[in-house]
Amino acid sequence: MSTLLSVRDLTMRFGGLTAIDDLSLEVPAGKITGIIGPNGAGKTTLFNCLTGFYKPTVGTLRLAHPRRGELRLEKLPSHRVARDAQVVRTFQNIRLFPKMTVLENLIVAQHNVLQRASRFSLAGLFSLPGYRRAEREAVERARTWLERLRLTQFADDAAGALPYGTQRRIEIARALCVDPVLLCLDEPAAGLNPRESAELNELLLYLCDELGIAILLIEHDMSVVMNVSDHICVINYGRKIAEGTPDAVKNDPHVIKAYLGEDDEEGVMQAYDETEERAS
Amino acid sequence: MSTVVFAHHGMTPAERLRDAGWIAFVALILGVPLIGLTTVDVGGRLAVDTRFGLLAVAVVAAFAGRLALRWAIDSLRAHKQSKARQHTADTLSSRARTLSMVLGWMALGVSIALPIFFSDNRYVxxxxxxxxxxxxxxWGLNVVVGLAGLLDLGYVAFYAVGAYSYALLxxxxxxxxxxxxxxxxALAAMFGILLGYPILRLRGDYLAIVTLGFGEIIRVVLLNWTEFSxxxxxxxxxxxxxFFGLEFTRSAPEGGHSFASFFGLxxxxxxxxxxxxxxxxxxxLLTHAFVSRLRKLPVGRAWEALREDEIACKAMGMNTTNIKLSAFAIGAxxxxxxxxxxxxxxxxxxxESFTFSESAIILAIVVLGGMGSQLGVVLAATLLVLIPEFGRNFxxxxxxxxxxxxxxxxxxxxGGLLSHREPTLRLRDPRAKAATTEGAQ
Known part of the structure; x- marks a missing residue:
């Protein structure tokens, strides 16, 4: 099992507040890595550091890109993280292009490929065959993902007008159109009903097993994170407090303490079992 | 009809009267010192005089005005709601498409035929x-404001750059x-990039203020740099x-032709x-063809995506710096x-011709027309030029x-006169889709 991303001694401070404190983490290639932790633990800050939206105060983020060799994510601006390193993220509060149609959202995600094909818009202005082909391919790619995520019927509707669960799927489809090596999903199951969560599980496993995309998953919904993750990392107050397989993490006393306080050791297990029952 | 409106909004006539009564009461309280009492000059001394008749007129006017205003707003809203209920989104969008097609061709026809019918009317x-x-x-500003969503209050600066470049050259x-x-x-585009570069990180109000300043700087430089401008x-x-080398002069130049003499007119x-x-x-028309085509290209979609969500653009690997600069350059x-x-x-x-009020009018054209709508700009421009013209009598x-x-x-x-947004590409042919839904019904 090779390592795709290795986070070393990552620290992120905002003035006096230390959001991430000396965090080290390995993300294996072709696997699903879950990141859990109480609210305000620094999970989203970690994503922001990974994808270039924040510059880490200290630390290195090494990505072993399968074709481009080692890339240092902390040195890249955010658009190059997605374009060159192919590390693509979704957002906790969905960020679609609401007035554009679903199809347009997916085409915009392929901007760099199309822009190159349009040769600074000149080939595009005169609609040369090279550009027309690139556009057809982009639409085909979008169509494939729309079908895989059961979004075809919404293709020509404005993205912002669709239901919440659908918008979540659109955001994942859009991220997939960027052709990610590492897909960072920030609470993809938030606001989904149990049936939709189950579908999400299936999708994540498909992406990982069939397409070999590594996934980094922040999630509060235990029915998702415990079922699909190969490996889980628990963060609290910006520090890693536990790491391991879902079963190992579930029974880790530090984790139980972080979630429920000192005394109640059964709590996490109970909470987990309850969500399990609801899902099934 | 009016009872339906009342019932729908749950505002009974009694409530309307009470509402208007309140306004009249406020008018009365304000009116006593403002209108009811006045000072008069009585042989060098000031004395207070009362004008309660006038006050009564003002209060009654406030009462009636409030009633009328309420009624107008409510019936307008009711009208809108009933219209929204009547149409589903799909038929509305196809109707908007047909409407703008028809309007567009009509506008083109009128604009081509206009000088033929008014060939001796200089004013028209x-x-x-x-x-x-x-x-x-x-249309130029529409690229920057309507598509890319960058509020530019100094657009007239580029207009000035173009005009002065030609004048000096x-x-x-x-x-x-x-x-x-x-x-x-090209010079104007360069100025666009020059302005765009330092303000890449600004958004919304801050961007508007800086562009406003830039517009003024250009004007003030032109005003004060006497040797240059x-x-x-x-x-x-x-x-x-x-006209292809033919001048529009009364007498033909030595050994050549003027426009009139060449065509024997x-x-x-x-x-x-x-x-x-x-x-x-x-x-x-060239501008229109250019901008409409750009809108359907990656760069145009990127502008719209930038307007919708800049952070998401970055997360999709788009270089927002280049996208913004290209919008500024093309608009300029x-x-x-x-x-x-x-x-x-x-x-x-x-x-004088390049003051802030010009920028404001151009921006008003884009906003009134419906941000990003090409035909809306035509309607708004016509309206905004013609209203002051018709108003000359006043x-x-x-x-x-x-x-x-x-x-x-x-x-x-x-949302502007024409706020309907036409997608840049579709998965299905819209006409085929409309046909299937009609068939289903």
Whole structure:
């Protein structure tokens, strides 16, 4: 099992507040890595550091890109993280292009490929065959993902007008159109009903097993994170407090303490079992 | 009909009366010191006099006015709601598409035929030319504000750059209109990038303030740098464009032809005006074709995505710096072209023509038209040029009329005259889709 991303001694401070404190983490290639932790633990800050939206105060983020060799994510601006390193993220509060149609959202995600094909818009202005082909391919790619995520019927509707669960799927489809090596999903199951969560599980496993995309998953919904993750990392107050397989993490006393306080050791297990029952 | 409206909004006539009564009461309280009491000069002393009759008139007017206003707003809203219930989104969008198609072709037909029917009416052709200049400016600014969502309050600066480039190139170096046009456009685009670069990180209000400042800087420089731009005296006797080398002069030059003599026509000053009209029409149509095409290309979609969500753009690997700069450059270039035409048409330019109020009018055209809508810009430009023209009879009230029209349009259509957005590409053919839904019903 090779390592795709290795986070070393990552620290992120905002003035006096230390959001991430000396965090080290390995993300294996072709696997699903879950990141859990109480609210305000620094999970989203970690994503922001990974994808270039924040510059880490200290630390290195090494990505072993399968074709481009080692890339240092902390040195890249955010658009190059997605374009060159192919590390693509979704957002906790969905960020679609609401007035554009679903199809347009997916085409915009392929901007760099199309822009190159349009040769600074000149080939595009005169609609040369090279550009027309690139556009057809982009639409085909979008169509494939729309079908895989059961979004075809919404293709020509404005993205912002669709239901919440659908918008979540659109955001994942859009991220997939960027052709990610590492897909960072920030609470993809938030606001989904149990049936939709189950579908999400299936999708994540498909992406990982069939397409070999590594996934980094922040999630509060235990029915998702415990079922699909190969490996889980628990963060609290910006520090890693536990790491391991879902079963190992579930029974880790530090984790139980972080979630429920000192005394109640059964709590996490109970909470987990309850969500399990609801899902099934 | 009116009872339906009342029932729908749950506001009974009694409630309406009470509402208006309150307003009348407030008017009464305010009115006692403002209207009811007045001071009169009684032989060098001041005495208080009462005007309760006038006060009563004012209170009654407030009461009636409030009733009327309430009724107007409610019936407007009810009308809108019933309309929204009638149409599903799909038929609405296909209807909007047909409507804008029909309107677009009609506008094109009218604009081509106009000088033929008004070939001896200088005023009409002149005004129509002004409308087209504003249409072109509106289309240029539409790239920056409507598509890319960057609020630019200093657009007139690029208009000025284009106009002064042509004026200086032609009067100082003897360049013709057609040579100067691309160079001036390129210069304006350069200024667009120059302005765009330092303000890449600004958004919304802050961006608006800086662009406003930039517009003023250009104007103030032109006003004060007398050796370069002639200062407040401006630049005069700018050469007019010729018709493929034929000048619009009364007498043909030595050994050549003027436009009239070449075609064997009687000389008329209208020839040049009509030529200028068609020239700006062609320029505007080229602008339209260019911008509509760009909108359907990756760069155009990137502009719209930037307007929708800049952070998501970055997460998709888009270089937002380049996207913003390209929007500024292209918008500025189109403004520059319009400026060249303006200078050539007027024959005289001075910083007077490039004040902030011009920027405001161009922006108003884009916003009133419906951000990003090409046809909306045409409607808004026509309206905004014609309202003050019709208002000339009302002398000093004409700006009041103008303001009132703007407020009414914003109440009636808050999204602009034509706010329908046509997708840049579809998975399914819209007509086929409409047919299947009709078949299903």
């Amino acid at each position: 052709v002149d005004t129509a030319t002004t409308v087209l200049i504003y249409v072109m400016l509106g 032609s009067t100082q170096y003897g360049w013709g209109f057609w040579e100067a046009l691309p160079v001036s456009g 002639g200062g407040p005296n401006g630049i005069s006797s700018i050469p007019r464009p010729s 009687e000389f008329s000053a209208m020839h040049r005006l009509i030529f200028l009209y068609y020239l700006i029409l062609v320029l505007a 270039m189109l403004g520059g072209f319009a400026g060249v035409f303006f200078a050539a048409r007027q024959g005289f330019i001075s910083p 002398a000093e009230y004409r700006m009041l009329l103008f303001g009132m029209a703007m407020v009414l349009i914003m109440i009636w259509k808050p």
